Amino acid sequence: MKLHTIALCLLLGTVQAILADEPLWTDSVRLEKRDFVATAVVISDQIIGNTNQPINLHHAVIEVKGMKKGKKTSVGTQLNVYYELSPLGVGYRCPHFAMLTKGDEGVFYLRYMTDEIKTYLKLDDAEDPAFFLEMGSDVGKENTEQGGPGYPPQSVGSPDP
Numbered sequence: 001m002k003l004h005t006i007a008l009c010l011l012l013g014t015v016q017a018i019l020a021d022e023p024l025w026t027d028s029v030r031l032e033k034r035d036f037v038a039t040a041v042v043i044s045d046q047i048i049g050n051t052n053q054p055i056n057l058h059h060a061v062i063e064v065k066g067m068k069k070g071k072k073t074s075v076g077t078q079l080n081v082y083y084e085l086s087p088l089g090v091g092y093r094c095p096h097f098a099m100l101t102k103g104d105e106g107v108f109y110l111r112y113m114t115d116e117i118k119t120y121l122k123l124d125d126a127e128d129p130a131f132f133l134e135m136g137s138d139v140g141k142e143n144t145e146q147g148g149p150g151y152p153p154q155s156v157g158s159p160d161p
Helices: 002-019 027-033 115-121
Strands: 036-052 055-069 078-085 105-112 130-132 139-143
Touching: 027 105, 036 078, 055 105, 078 105, 078 115
Parallel strands: 078 130
Antiparallel strands: 036 055, 036 105, 055 078, 105 130, 105 139
């Protein structure tokens, strides 16, 4: 009986480790791994498509407040950030998906938009300057407007209020 319990615990621990999004990355490791890192505030966010049920493709516009890594960008510059969101991967210790809302501030660890990323996102065209926010742990929110828990209700292509 003890052997089965130990085996089950090891199996569950292994599965949880496999599903985690780089839980051991420190801020310095994350800074090294990403192409562009800036402190910014979210100006708008909207659903622009569906990459896979129940995963929606979002387009957020962020305004740069400061730079940490990447091509020098002036304070106040607006950037286009594309990311996936599903209610199934939000709110975990190492979230699979970021969840952005207007007014969110923090450090954004971004990747440059490449043709491979566009293909993965099923995105024909991305507004320049375009970036990809890969996972929920790639944004360190500092200050956010209080919104309700869960997935924000928006229809495809609806403008942000």
